[in-house]
Amino acid sequence: MSYLICSSHTWRMVSTPTVRRRRVGAELRRIREAAGMTLEDAAKVLECSISKISRMETGHVKARVRDIRELLDAYGLADEQRRNALLNLARNADQQDWWIDFSDVLSSLAQHYLSLESDAAWFCCFQPLVVPGLLQTEDYARAVISAGQIEETPEKVEKRVGIRMARQEILFRPNPVRLWVVLDEAVLRREVGGREVMRGQLKRLADAAVMPNITLQVLPYEVGAHAGIDGPFVLIGFPEREDPDVVFLENMTSSLYLENNEAVYRYKLAFDHIRAEALSPRRSEELIRKLAKEFV
Structure with missing residues (x-):
């Protein structure tokens, strides 16, 4: 997940995904695995690195709505309710809170x-x-x-x-x-x-x-x-x-x-x-x- 590495004068955040990002990523991973596809298969769909897919699934990078749609199509997910719920969650993953x-x-x-x-x-x-x-x-x-x-x-x-x-x-x-x-x-x-x-x-x-x-x-x-x-x-x-x-x-x-x-x-x-x-x-x-x- 996440760690703060600190020296006497330097702060470096090493990945701090929000709860919503983590939830989006976990759902993407479950759907991919249910479809019998590997990280490499998913990377070919988006024409990106395996590392990017992995980081999306762990919530360390934001999954773009467009990318999610392409992945869900490739995974063969036809459940519209589940698709819409995941897309809405992704849209709100970085919403600004009161603080x-x-x-x-x-x-x-x-x-x-x-x-x-x-x-x-x-x-x-x-x-x-x-x-x-x-x-x-x-x-x-x-x-x-x-x-x-x-x-x-x-x-x-x-x-x-x-x-x-x-x-x-x-x-x-x-x-x-x-x-x-x-x-x-x-x-x-x-x-x-x-x-x-x-x-x-x-x-x-x-x-x-x-x-x-x-x-x-x-x-x-x-x-x-x-x-x-x-x-x-x-x-x-x-x-x-x-x-x-x-x-x-x-x-x-x-x-x-x-x-x-x-x-x-x-x-x-x-x-x-x-x-x-x-x-x-x-x-x-x-x-x-x-x-x-x-x-x-």
Whole structure:
């Protein structure tokens, strides 16, 4: 899928297909294979390289509508409904989303993450440092962003805060994303933005904990070493079974996406161990409400 290669001064994106491109490519591959044709056969149809067909099928390059029509004809696909659905998906594969207006503060990698996030069906998140962005209050987000973006102007900080708040819409839409979060106890006790900000943030977490699409747990100090000791991570799943689950890792200077089956399995296993050692959702909510009262 996709990786960000980073040196001290150079950022290079090595393929970051959107979910829609990946879906178009996967469908093209299924239709080609059902027709008994090889990559080489498809390349002859478009008079192009095998590499181009391969990259179309993995979503690393956009498949042009004209090319798709030619391939579907060659594959003998007569199902008009299926043809039209695929062509419409291809037309919308690169549609501009709301965050395009914030390209001055969002890297291409960040925009790619927002694309994955908006198309996701569920998230499993372990966070030992700060409250995840989808559950942050505006004041808490402002404090976190200001601390992490020390060279940003106040105007750009406010833009980033606005983006973070807009992202949370996926929790409240008619078909909301499902979110399972495990927070290290340190997240609840680290004072970010002042005591009033923390009190408001903890109340927000407690309220989120009772939402039907959110499961929130706290990993207490007493657990000691645990399966997430190496740092935060996010598992992302999508509505279509054909779209592989993704692991998202991030640090100060780079980010990484993994969709290799073995890597994803290892992180799923780690998350299972972490949530098994964490407090139950009910006890976690009680602890959060108790700590909120201490920030007075």
